[in-house]
Amino acid sequence: MANKCKFLAEPMTVAVIGCPFSGGQPRPGVDQGPIHLVNSGLPDQLQELGWNVIFDGHHQFEDITVQDDPPIGIVKRPRLVSSVAEAISKTVSGHAKAGQLPLTIGGDHSLALGTISGTLSKYPDACVIWIDAHADLNTVETTHSGNLHGMPVSFLLNLPGNGDDPLFPWLNGPFLPPNRLCYIGLRDVDAGEKKILKDYAVKAFSMHAVDKYGISKVIEMALDHVCPNRDLPIHLSFDVDALDPTVAPSTGTPVRGGLTFREGHYICEAVWETGLLVGLDIMEVNPSLEGALAVQQTVAVGCSLARSALGE
Known part of the structure; x- marks a missing residue:
């Protein structure tokens, strides 16, 4: 663990928050992802890197x-997702305010409602780097599925398309300004999300940009956008479906043409090297999909991404 984070207390402590939750989407099994990651030794691996680990x-x-929990309009399981996200927000906030780094392992990506709001409660000027094949930016007005794992960013940005009657009344700020959000790895974005990205000038690097510039240049441009002076806290939210399915096959919404093993890990390493990381999510490992070898491969990748983001 070569770097120190300027925002964390000594001794450097990571709080592993296991979230076996699948309510933001319809596929079973993603709730088992955190259990597999822990059972494969993730807390011990982080301790070996020099971290003081709380789990x-x-x-x-x-x-x-x-x-x-009947739908509200088209939105499915809103009360369940709200309850869980609120609990996670309080947990992340508590660890952050104690000077610790919360590592949340999910579970589906609706959990980012809680993780990022928890980070913002301690660090209202934090920026977010979101690694994903999908933008997860749909609003109540634009969603076709009603699944909340495809919507958390719109609520974190407090977009108007989510109606006047809040689905998540506990989520009352601070909210994330669009200029402090950047995506890497996008390649499956809905039409409504594309319009939001354009209208709010959200910086997004698709796989086309990764191919064109290379991952080193892309992460530098991402950091230049959200944190130009390298002085703001960074929350890194990593959905394993950002990786190509040949790298991480056991995930619920795989999309071909994703990040390679090295590209994904380089992002994590580069963010760690800033010394600004204050929150980390590893999401959407689903051990019920694709068979034992694929599960083992995906769980191993989830662990290695976390280690890379925390100094390996």
Whole structure:
């Protein structure tokens, strides 16, 4: 662990937050991702890097049944996602305010409602680098599926397309300004999301940009945009489907043509080298998909991404 983070207390402590949650999307199994990552030794691996590691077990969430959680308009399981995200936000916030680095392992990417809002409660000037095949930027007005794992960024940006009656009343700021968000790895973006990206001038590097400039230049441009003076806290949110399915096959919404193993890890390494990382998400490992060898491969990649982001 060569660098130190300027925002973290000594001794350098990472709080591993296991979130076995799948309510933001319809496919079963993604709730088992955190359990597999921990069982494969992730906390011990981080300790070997020199971190003081806190892991108090996986979070258990309130059991809200489908009968108690009918859709609101098209949006599915809104009360369940809200309850879980609020709990995660408080947990992340508590660790951040104690000078620790929260590492949230999911679970589906709707959890970023909680992780990033928790980071912003401690670091209201934080910026976000979002690594994903998808923008997860749909609003209530633009979503076709109603699945909240495709919508968290729109709520974090407090976009008007989410209506006047808030789905998440606890989410009351600070919100993320569009100029402090940058995507890397996009290649499956809905029409409504493309319009939002354009209208709000959100910086996004698709796989075309990665091919054109190379990953080193892309991460430099991303950092130049969200953190030009290299002085703001950074939250890195990494969906493993940003990687090509040949690298991370066991994920719910794979899209061909993604980041290579090295490109994904280079992003993590480059963010760590800034000394500004204050929050990390590793999301959407689904061990129920693609068979035992694919699961083992994807879990191993999830662990190695976390290690790379934390100094390996």
